[in-house]
Amino acid sequence: MNNNIVILGMQWGDEGKGKIVDLLTSHVNYVVRYQGGHNAGHTLVVNGKKTILHLIPSGILHPDIIGIIGNGVVVSIPNLIKEISILKNINVSLENRLIISSACSLVLDYHIKLDLVREKFLGSNSIGTTGRGIGPAYEDKISRRSLRIGDLLYDQELFIFNLKNNVDYYNHLISFYDKSIYIDFDLIKIEMISYKDYIIDLVKDTTQILYESNNKKQKIIFEGAQGTFLDIDHGTYPYVTSSNTTSASACIGSGFGIKNIDYILGVSKLYSTRVGNGPFVTEIFDEISDILCSKGNEFGSTTGRKRRIGWLDLVMLRKAIIINSLSGLCFTKLDVLDGLKYIKICIFYEKISDGTRLSVIPTGYINYNNIRPIYKILPGWNEDTSGIKLFSSLPSNAKSYLNYIKKLLNISIDIISTGPDRDHVIILNELFSS
Structure with missing residues (x-):
């Protein structure tokens, strides 16, 4: 039985974590932010209505959920007040539902x-x-x-x-x-x-609250901000954020005992994006980049900056699976790929200097100028996948694409997002027992 789940990004952020946290929050008692600040932006779409949160945990839109901002978060009080006001203006009451660590x-x-x-x-x-x-x-x-x-x-x-x-x-x-x-x-x-x-x-001893919650067998989601490769230690340094974005930070940034984490879910787009500078091996600049940017609405929810676009990178995903001790994957934005004639997946990096192939991105220094992606090219599909809720209803080429990724990564795919709304999902593995 899973009571305590960490949900975090597998790329450079903007993977759609907020939607997945919001989706699963109906099963839990608490949602905890454990790192980052108001540089994070989680976009939620419920019944066609968009809400963007930066500090307050995504699950707060559910009326009976308590949101916790853990000690690992850096807090701008003016922005927190602004966000509370935005939620009040859309009739989301936060009374007795938002708690902040005094150690922030x-x-x-x-x-x-x-x-x-x-x-x-x-x-x-x-x-x-x-x-x-x-x-x-x-x-x-x-x-x-x-x-x-x-x-x-x-x-x-x-x-x-x-x-x-x-x-x-x-x-x-x-x-x-x-x-x-x-x-x-x-x-x-x-x-x-x-x-x-x-x-x-709003300020309480959040570590004690989480300890008592766990003893009562209540359910908790720990919500990561940014993504694995913006981690200050394991990311594409120095083009990273200033906190640890990997799964172990959930315990450090909340004071929650590591042995009490039951499941770790990684969220990845079915293509790649990043905002800001830094290496991006599978980045593309052609017409497909423009298509994915437009269809995927790839503009930063915090800055409004246009995101850089690339193909899915399994070399990075393999590393993310390892360092996060991942239990399963959630893939998002399948519908954005609708209509493409072909889809590329980066399965290896190749060193230009000597032809050496890398299946997992190495820790520490890597000369990205000496790296090129090796792709597997799969056929696309013309059918509309938006809003599909059953895997069996997907186009055959979409199913083949997902099954190929699953085979290469050797990990469970638990959730597939087929659109921006909360209920646009295919659930392949129920993460919370009722």
Whole structure:
């Protein structure tokens, strides 16, 4: 029986995790965000109506679910307030349904300003961040100068003292990039203190809540943000995010015991996309790229940036399966491939210099300039798959495509998404027992 499930992305984010979390939330009691910040964007479509969440867990649209923002998340209070307001405006009540760890580090105005000026300074060598201040907030966390939600709520005098030190530090640092930018300590102090009463009732000991929930055999989904190859350790470094996006982070970012995780579900598109800079072995630039971008609405839900498009990369997926200790896969956007004459799947990388083939992306350094993809080309299908709910109803070529991937990866395919709406899915394996 599965009580506690981790759901995370297998690529560079934007795989459709939010929809899958939302779909499975009807079976659980809690949904937990455990890393990242408001640089993440989860788009949910219910009855044709779109909702985009950045900090609040995707399952919050279900009325009886409690959402938890775990200690591994960096929190921008203004953006959290904005998101709460958006949900209230669509009649989603959060009363007694949203809990935040007091150990969450804060994203402050000086983090955002540093993020923006540093990316501008780097020019063509920039990482391609969302400009939301997430990286600098995590830098503060590792450097032990981070201001946390608990500091603001429970020791205001110390919070103000440390805030002054941080403002002085950031004014000095930012002046290296742009001397015209200045952080006003008094303004930021007044702003932060004004948030205290707003959030104090949301803050609790989330680790204890999850511990007690597990003892009661209640069900929990741990919701990842971004994707495996944006992981700070295992991703396409340095073109990565500033947190660990792999499955082990679910426990670190929530304080939940690792032995209590029952199942790990990886979510992948049936093609590849990424936002921002960095290597992308299967990237394409032809007419098919434009078709997939248009049909798949491939624009970042956080930044609005057009996503880069490529074919499905099994070399990366094999690595993602290994480092996440994956139990099964969910594939999304099958319907986006409708109408293509052929579909390519990258089954190996080949080193241009000596012809060596790689079946799994290596950990650490890889010279992407010396890599080319080796493809298997499969026939496409002209039939419409959107909204199909039974595997047997799929076109024969679509079934062959999926079965070929399953054979090469040697892992269960549990869910197939055939459209943007919550109920546009094929369920091949019920992950939660009733």
